[in-house]
Amino acid sequence: MAPNSINWIALYTFVARETGRVFRIWIQTLGAPWSSAFLYILIFGFVVGQRIDEISGVPYIDFVLPGLIMMNVMMAAFSHTSFALYIMKWIRSIDELLTAPLSYLEMIAGFMIAGVVRAVVTGIGVYLMAVFFTIATINNFFLALVYIVAISIIFSAAGMLVALWSKNFEQLSLPSIFIITPLTFLGGVFNSIDMMPPTLQWIVRINPFFYFVDGLRCSMVGVCEANAWIGAGIIAGLTLGLGYWVWYLFKIGYKIRE
Amino acid sequence: MKALEIDKLRKSYGSTDAVKEISFSIEPGEFFGFLGPNGAGKTTTIKCITGIASFQGGTIKVFGIDVVADYRRARTKIGLAPQDFNVDIFAKASDILWYVAGYYGIPSALRKKRVADALERFDLGSHADKRFEALSGGLKRRLMLARAMVHDPDLLILDEPTAGVDVEMRHDLWRYLQDLNKSGKTVLLTSHYLEEVEMLCNRIAIISGGKIAAIGDKSEFTMGGKKLEQTYLEVTKGVNGNGTK
Numbered sequence: 001m002a003p004n005s006i007n008w009i010a011l012y013t014f015v016a017r018e019t020g021r022v023f024r025i026w027i028q029t030l031g032a033p034w035s036s037a038f039l040y041i042l043i044f045g046f047v048v049g050q051r052i053d054e055i056s057g058v059p060y061i062d063f064v065l066p067g068l069i070m071m072n073v074m075m076a077a078f079s080h081t082s083f084a085l086y087i088m089k090w091i092r093s094i095d096e097l098l099t100a101p102l103s104y105l106e107m108i109a110g111f112m113i114a115g116v117v118r119a120v121v122t123g124i125g126v127y128l129m130a131v132f133f134t135i136a137t138i139n140n141f142f143l144a145l146v147y148i149v150a151i152s153i154i155f156s157a158a159g160m161l162v163a164l165w166s167k168n169f170e171q172l173s174l175p176s177i178f179i180i181t182p183l184t185f186l187g188g189v190f191n192s193i194d195m196m197p198p199t200l201q202w203i204v205r206i207n208p209f210f211y212f213v214d215g216l217r218c219s220m221v222g223v224c225e226a227n228a229w230i231g232a233g234i235i236a237g238l239t240l241g242l243g244y245w246v247w248y249l250f251k252i253g254y255k256i257r258e
Numbered sequence: 259m260k261a262l263e264i265d266k267l268r269k270s271y272g273s274t275d276a277v278k279e280i281s282f283s284i285e286p287g288e289f290f291g292f293l294g295p296n297g298a299g300k301t302t303t304i305k306c307i308t309g310i311a312s313f314q315g316g317t318i319k320v321f322g323i324d325v326v327a328d329y330r331r332a333r334t335k336i337g338l339a340p341q342d343f344n345v346d347i348f349a350k351a352s353d354i355l356w357y358v359a360g361y362y363g364i365p366s367a368l369r370k371k372r373v374a375d376a377l378e379r380f381d382l383g384s385h386a387d388k389r390f391e392a393l394s395g396g397l398k399r400r401l402m403l404a405r406a407m408v409h410d411p412d413l414l415i416l417d418e419p420t421a422g423v424d425v426e427m428r429h430d431l432w433r434y435l436q437d438l439n440k441s442g443k444t445v446l447l448t449s450h451y452l453e454e455v456e457m458l459c460n461r462i463a464i465i466s467g468g469k470i471a472a473i474g475d476k477s478e479f480t481m482g483g484k485k486l487e488q489t490y491l492e493v494t495k496g497v498n499g500n501g502t503k
């Protein structure tokens with residue numbers, strides 16, 4: 001094997017193993033987020049939404065749908081990689097990867113591709129559920145897909161970082177409870193930034209999640225509240241920065257190699 | 259070219275030196291016994307060879323390939339049956355072999371054959387669809403050996419491979435390892451069953467307190483009609499400073 005060649009069979013095998021797990025335990029990995037997304041769409045989008053005025057010319061359910069999709073995409077990607085890698089560390093099956101002729105990039109790519117697949121399938125499921133309640137337009141399908149995949153990569157990388165850092169299951173759950181959930185709710189999932197008191201709007205504007213949600217909303221229903229270039233810069237920066245960080249930690253064997 | 263060449267290997271866990279600048283080598287085709295008391299540094303050395311542990315000093319080469327600088331190529335040469343079960347306990351036995359063979363880049367047609375051969379060789383055919391957690395201790399041990407062999411490595415590292423294996427299977431395993439060794443494979447074996455080491459190995463090293471306390475041909479350890487166990491006790495107690503040597 002040449003030092004810099006890609007071990008495609010190994011990569012494919014690892015991705016097949018990881019994605020296979022997503023579909024094998026689909027009730028937990030896909031059914032649970034679809035179920036809660038259905039309730040969000042029904043109650044917030046459909047029932048409550050009928051009593052809320054249009055936002056920037058679109059019905060509330062159409063305004064909130066991209067946020068719900070993005071919220072589930074982020075959680076799916078994060079949950080997948082954080083749990084998969086942490087469990088591998090915990091039961092030491094990570095040794096199977098460490099002793100095999102896989103490069104660190106191939107290991108990371110394997111986790112990330114599976115995370116992206118789970119996130120995209122979750123997002124598609126949420127979208128299809130919304131079709132029962134609204135037209136659920138997608139103005140720019142390609143751009144929407146780019147946003148979903150890019151954000152999935154970011155959260156897959158974040159999940160891996162948390163898995164590497166965590167010493168126990170409690171630590172593993174802390175970031176999603178105290179960082180991801182608050183930033184999601186303050187990122188404009190359920191409301192326009194204009195609905196926020198002016199004194200709090202700056203919090204939303206410095207929240208990267210606002211740009212993630214806004215990017216998808218802009219590409220789906222054409223409501224764009226954030227500066228797209230700032231959003232693109234944040235997404236590119238986080239993708240490269242977190243990706244490099246994960247690669248570096250794998251390279252030095254941080255908490256995976258004795 | 260040596261099958262394994264370790265030069266001044268140093269490994270610490272915090273302030274504890276687990277392996278203290280040890281050096282030894284194994285010739286291709288050797289059946290090498292690596293002995294020592296619990297905590298002497300055997301498993302740590304193996305983990306450094308296979309990439310499970312990083313190390314602070316020294317070099318390790320497998321068939322001339324540096325295990326750090328060219329780790330991917332080095333790992334294709336090594337098969338490891340570890341002391342602890344480092345495996346996805348929820349996976350089926352056949353899937354464990356299938357995935358690991360895939361990690362070594364074996365194409366699916368050949369992989370199918372290798373997995374079937376490994377299951378048959380270790381008498382695991384009727385357990386292929388059982389999850390790892392549902393297997394008995396002996397079956398788990400056999401599966402670890404099958405996993406180590408599924409990619410046909412040149413250097414086989416066995417860390418206490420017969421612990422928990424019944425007598426019948428142990429004898430089968432000995433025959434299998436001897437056949438493998440005769441076919442040209444190099445074997446590094448650690449075991450607390452010294453009669454096993456005495457029967458199988460042609461060279462032996464004893465590690466104690468993180469240092470190589472003795473190394474040589476088996477005949478040097480059993481000179482004058484001594485049992486290996488007697489020499490082993492003399493060496494390890496002598497090194498630890500609490501014996502009568």
